[in-house]
Amino acid sequence: MRTEVTLPPSRPFAGTAAFLWTEVIVQSNERMAMVTSMIVPGVILVFVEILNPALISVALVGAILFSTFTMGQRVLNEAAYLRIDHKANDLYLAGPMTPEAYFLGMSFGIMIVYLAPTIFLGILAAIVVPLTLATALLLFVLAAVVWVFAASTGYVFSTFFRDNRAIWAYSSLFFNVFGVLAPVFYPLGLFPAALRPIVLLMPPSAAAALVQAAIGATTLSPGQVALAVGGLAVETVLLFAFAIYWARRTVRAD
Amino acid sequence: MSGEALRSVDLRKVYTSRGAPAVEALSGVSMEVHRGERVALLGRNGAGKTTFLKIASTLLRPSSGSVEVFGFDIARSPEKARPYIAVVPQEGKPFFHLSPREQIYTYLRARGFSRETAKARTEDALQRMGLTDFADRLSVTLSGGQRQRTMVATVIATEAPLLFLDEPTIGMDPFARREVWASLRSLTQKGSTILLTTHYLDEAEVLSNRLYIIERGAVLVSGTSDDLKRSVGGTLKVLLPEGAAHVDRFRSFGTCVLDGSALTVIVSPSGLGELMELAVRSQLTATVGPVTLEEAFLRAVGRKIDED
Numbered sequence: 127m128r129t130e131v132t133l134p135p136s137r138p139f140a141g142t143a144a145f146l147w148t149e150v151i152v153q154s155n156e157r158m159a160m161v162t163s164m165i166v167p168g169v170i171l172v173f174v175e176i177l178n179p180a181l182i183s184v185a186l187v188g189a190i191l192f193s194t195f196t197m198g199q200r201v202l203n204e205a206a207y208l209r210i211d212h213k214a215n216d217l218y219l220a221g222p223m224t225p226e227a228y229f230l231g232m233s234f235g236i237m238i239v240y241l242a243p244t245i246f247l248g249i250l251a252a253i254v255v256p257l258t259l260a261t262a263l264l265l266f267v268l269a270a271v272v273w274v275f276a277a278s279t280g281y282v283f284s285t286f287f288r289d290n291r292a293i294w295a296y297s298s299l300f301f302n303v304f305g306v307l308a309p310v311f312y313p314l315g316l317f318p319a320a321l322r323p324i325v326l327l328m329p330p331s332a333a334a335a336l337v338q339a340a341i342g343a344t345t346l347s348p349g350q351v352a353l354a355v356g357g358l359a360v361e362t363v364l365l366f367a368f369a370i371y372w373a374r375r376t377v378r379a380d
Numbered sequence: 381m382s383g384e385a386l387r388s389v390d391l392r393k394v395y396t397s398r399g400a401p402a403v404e405a406l407s408g409v410s411m412e413v414h415r416g417e418r419v420a421l422l423g424r425n426g427a428g429k430t431t432f433l434k435i436a437s438t439l440l441r442p443s444s445g446s447v448e449v450f451g452f453d454i455a456r457s458p459e460k461a462r463p464y465i466a467v468v469p470q471e472g473k474p475f476f477h478l479s480p481r482e483q484i485y486t487y488l489r490a491r492g493f494s495r496e497t498a499k500a501r502t503e504d505a506l507q508r509m510g511l512t513d514f515a516d517r518l519s520v521t522l523s524g525g526q527r528q529r530t531m532v533a534t535v536i537a538t539e540a541p542l543l544f545l546d547e548p549t550i551g552m553d554p555f556a557r558r559e560v561w562a563s564l565r566s567l568t569q570k571g572s573t574i575l576l577t578t579h580y581l582d583e584a585e586v587l588s589n590r591l592y593i594i595e596r597g598a599v600l601v602s603g604t605s606d607d608l609k610r611s612v613g614g615t616l617k618v619l620l621p622e623g624a625a626h627v628d629r630f631r632s633f634g635t636c637v638l639d640g641s642a643l644t645v646i647v648s649p650s651g652l653g654e655l656m657e658l659a660v661r662s663q664l665t666a667t668v669g670p671v672t673l674e675e676a677f678l679r680a681v682g683r684k685i686d687e688d
Binding site: 140141144145147148151152153155156208211212213214215216217218219220221222223224227231377378379380 | 534
């Protein structure tokens with residue numbers, strides 16, 4: 127018989143790096159999915175270049191923010207797929223790995239793999255957009271914030287579904303309304319004035335508006351800046367905290 | 381830490397959902413699994429086996445009652461119990477875009493094993509489960525049985541103190557099943573404890589030290605497979621292909637089961653000689669064999685259904 131072994135309780139975030147690496151391998155083996163992540167921003171950039179080349183800088187900034195935003199859609203799809211089809215939650219979470227490690231490992235793993243298209247867009251932006259060091263840094267920070275928001279949203283949403291087919295419609299609706307319909311690829315000034323406060327509360331369009339203002343493509347009032355920055359910060363922090371709480375809460379079904 | 385690997389007391393689970401009547405999946409299950417034991421949970425589909433396993437493995441909240449894993453109350457401190465357990469989920473699948481070698485290795489790393497230990501255990505598990513020939517193929521290209529072997533290999537490589545295996549050999553060929561059985565026996569020899577569900581009664585018989593039959597959310601019978609066989613009136617069965625017409629003469633020997641013109645008598649070894657003499661005198665051919673666990677299971681559960 128085994129001698130008495132006393133195992134320590136799970137440490138917070140235990141297993142994050144290992145699960146991150148797992149996701150990197152998994153996602154890297156799905157190269158076509160990486161290519162398809164470029165389709166929407168790529169098509170929009172081509173349209174903009176044909177229809178109004180003056181807006182290509184704004185569209186490129188939008189494409190970068192959109193690409194980090196849609197990493198959340200990957201998290202949503204992956205988390206739901208692994209839980210529903212593979213029972214990966216049962217395999218990993220009935221063990222020492224913590225639920226926050228599962229959420230963060232998956233999110234970072236997906237981010238690392240899907241960073242390649244974003245970096246490509248970033249290189250294009252550095253060539254085309256009049257970015258100073260400060261605006262480049264602002265774009266980087268805002269893209270990261272949008273990613274945190276999107277990954278948290280994706281993970282939380284993934285827990286509400288029991289059937290993968292049901293996810294596709296909602297996932298597509300959510301990410302297209304927030305990432306394409308809202309003024310992410312085009313200037314905030316082209317959006318109806320009455321509805322601007324609403325889109326400034328949506329993280330992707332708020333981030334886009336702030337970068338557009340920084341590169342001189344949009345004018346924001348101090349109130350609008352405060353709304354965009356405050357909304358982004360509060361929503362992202364709250365949603366990230368909720369995602370951690372929710373990951374722990376949903377380890378055990380009711 | 382208690383002497384049992386697992387102890388449940390009066391465990392109840394009621395599933396409720398809006399617009400649908402509540403379903404009582406467990407209605408007071410009490411059981412103990414001692415350290416180093418291999419215990420099988422048997423029961424019909426929907427009897428409550430998987431619900432029990434999910435609660436015991438900290439993945440489902442009980443409605444009432446308690447479960448302790450190595451003395452830790454899984455409702456109050458699941459994070460203390462989790463390092464002791466590993467689960468092969470029902471209908472679980474490996475990552476399709478990982479090879480079996482990557483799957484096992486990364487899982488062990490996620491559980492906190494060092495690179496060296498994870499690598500050594502991965503190779504050992506691949507070999508034990510006969511996966512070396514497919515070890516570097518993506519799981520998406522493997523057959524269903526090979527994927528299931530990968531899942532089992534992933535979990536047994538942990539050598540966790542308590543393993544929950546929900547239908548671990550489903551979809552496997554007879555050779556692979558025996559490899560799993562050998563691996564599970566080896567694990568319990570090292571000190572692990574195993575609680576598994578299965579619909580293969582031969583598997584439960586050769587693998588488990590004890591078994592629990594669950595029917596409609598409650599423990600119907602528990603004990604060894606021999607205990608269960610004895611509970612149906614004997615450990616031997618005598619098949620009389622033309623004996624149905626003579627059933628009254630055989631009733632005193634034990635339980636009689638009619639099937640068309642055939643009669644099967646469940647009998648204890650001490651009564652066998654006399655019964656065979658009667659069969660010869662009645663000019664009936666007779667075949668003697670052991671009562672199987674499946675027959676005992678069917679009778680135990682069938683009797684409960686009849687009573688209800």
